[in-house]
Amino acid sequence: MENVMVDHRAAAAAALAEQPDIDLSVRKQxxxxSAPAVRLFLNMADRWQLSVGDRQVLLGGIARQTYHNWQSGRISVLSRDQLERVSLVLGIYKALKLVFADDEGAMRWLKSPNHDVPFAGRSPLAHMLRGGMDDLFAVRRYLDAWRGMK
Incomplete structure (x- = not known):
């Protein structure tokens, strides 16, 4: 079997935009x-009852003031990295909705220790909060694979 490298950044960008022709290197795009992505992220983070610190980590370690500016509607243009992170988190949120019959089951899975390979005993949320883009991708890929088996 051939080993294929996946362009994770392009996949995340396309997922966020729902259009494969979006180019996140273009500032206008x-x-x-940016504003819709931040609003969606904040709504999802509220549903997950994430702390401000957790939200900052998922967004790539943004400053507390930046987070509060975004929360109050003063949203600057997000970087490519930030948009990709939002896309991944929203993809995880959507996958949880598809895999679990109710929000309680999804939250229990997200926050409970998991001994499957990518998590090494950490909860999927704790894995995501390690802060790396690859950590977000690991959870997203896991859920996508799980969805494929159902």
Whole structure:
């Protein structure tokens, strides 16, 4: 079997925009996506009852003031990295909705220790909060594979 490298950044960008022709290196396109992406992320983070610190980590370690500016509606143009992170987190949120019959089951899975390979005894959320883009991708890939088996 051939080993294929996946362009994770392109996949995340396309997932966020729902259009494969979005180019996040183009500032105008990032500008158009930034405010909706932040609003979606904040709504999802509220549902997951994430702390401000957890939200900052998932967004790539943004400053507390930046987070509070975004929360109050003063949203600057997000970087490519930030948009990709939002895309991954929203993809995880959507996958949880598809895999679990109810929010309680999804939250229990997200926050409970998991001994499957990518998590090494950590909860999937704790794995995501390690802060790396690869950590977000690991959870997203796990859920996508799980969805494929159901």
């Amino acid at each position: 990032r500008e158009a996506l």
